[in-house]
Every structure is written in C-alpha cells, then in structure tokens.
Amino acid sequence: MRIMTDATHLTHIPAPDGVAPARGYSHVVTGTGRLVAVSGQVAFDEDGRVVGEGDIRAQARQVFENLRRCLAGAGASFGDVVKLTYFLTDVAHLPVIREVRDEFVDAGCLPASSAVQVVALFRPELLVEVEALAVVGG
Template sequence: MQHFVRPAGSPPVNGYSHAVAFTGAMVAVSGQVPLDAEGRIVGEADAGAQIHQVFANVDTALRAAGARLRDVVKLTVYLTDLDDLDAFRRIRDEYLDMARPPACSLVKVAGLVHPAFRVEVDALAALPPADA
C-alpha cells in the first residue's frame, strides 16, 4: 500500500491522503451508522458518541472480512451537520493511522435514513495477504 498524502501541486490536507495505491483483494464496508449490536441508537444527541460507534461498527465489519482499520484505503463520510466535523476529525484520528491516512470524501447531507443519525461512514480496505 502506498499513500500519496499531498503530491506536489495538490492542496493541503487535513487527515487524509489525496490518493492511495494498493494491490490485492479489496473489502467494501457498507455505510455504518450509530447503532449498537442490539440495533439501539447510540448518542442520539451526541455527535462524538455516534462517531465512536460508527468507527466501532466499521472495525467490526472489517474484522469479519479479515481486515483491520489500518487497511482502510478510502472512507466516505456523511455528516448532517458540519459543526460535527472537528469532532469527526479528532475521533477519526484515534482510530486510523494518521501517518498513513486513507483517501477520504466528505459529504454534507440533509439527512440520513433515521432522523437521529448525525453520521454515516463507508469504507474500502485492502485485504492483507494471508501470510501478513
């Protein structure tokens, strides 16, 4: 896996790579929302709690497929309120290796599937070789 955080001529970044190159199998993780294992909303009015739950859910899905958060090459983030962006970045940095950040897209949306959801994240990860 090779991270191109800020290639010459590209704009500054804040916690992501402009591009990530990799070989091998890929794992696609569907959009993860702030629900716990019992399907209960976590942190209904607390963006930080929702973001932590979303990353826990992404991690659970990746592990089921044989990958880890360190293997993520691309995130797509959906926020209903851009005031949550600082919290998102701070919490994201707790879960991901910021020396090798994934590529990332951020979309501000009017709403998600449940009106209490403030964040949703989907991911692509490079599945590590079986001998890794």
C-alpha cells in the first residue's frame, strides 16, 4: 500500500492492500479539520447563464471555476478536496473532464471520486455536474 501525505492535513491512499490501483483518483483520502461540502456545480456563469452549451470542455472548465470559487468562499482550495462526485449525461466525456480537473487539482494528490452517468441533469443543455467534499486543516 502506497500512502502519500501532503504538506498539510490530508493523507492519500491511492491503492489499499488488495485493491486494484486507481487511474485518475485515490481510493481513500483521510484528513483532520473542518468539513466543507460543496453542492453540485454546473456550467452557470455568475448571472446564471449556461456557459458552453454543447461543449463539454467549456462546461467542465466553468464547473471547476465555480467549485474553486465555492471552496474559496469557505476558506478552502482544491488542495483540501477529499472527494469529487461527477454526474455526467455521457460517461464518454470523463476523459475531457479529467483533463480539465487536472488544470485545477494537483495530479500528485488526487481526491477520491465517483462518476455516475445520468439520463439528464435539471436543464437539458447541461452536460456535467460536480460536487465536492473538502477538509480544511484544523
């Protein structure tokens, strides 16, 4: 089992003993501190308009920018994120979403994650929604 501890308050366990190694996420992340839960974010700009209709890369970039702003509002950053949950209308979009995620998240300490393909999100032009759990060092 390989364990990576970052410089702050989180420990990443990419593959516990007996579990196949993960590609693109850690199986387990633990931490001490204050829990921050960020509701699912979609590709809305600050005025509530959809960004990137039909463009998964543009939507993912807006989603991660919204997550960044929400985390900052709680005194957190992507370095504090322990879990991301992706809701996608087409799981084939996951590689692009991971590429965009890597622009925001340190690839050396990836959070735990789940990806779920859904029939639809709450507006038909939305392709992805992402929620986050973070632990801010205490």
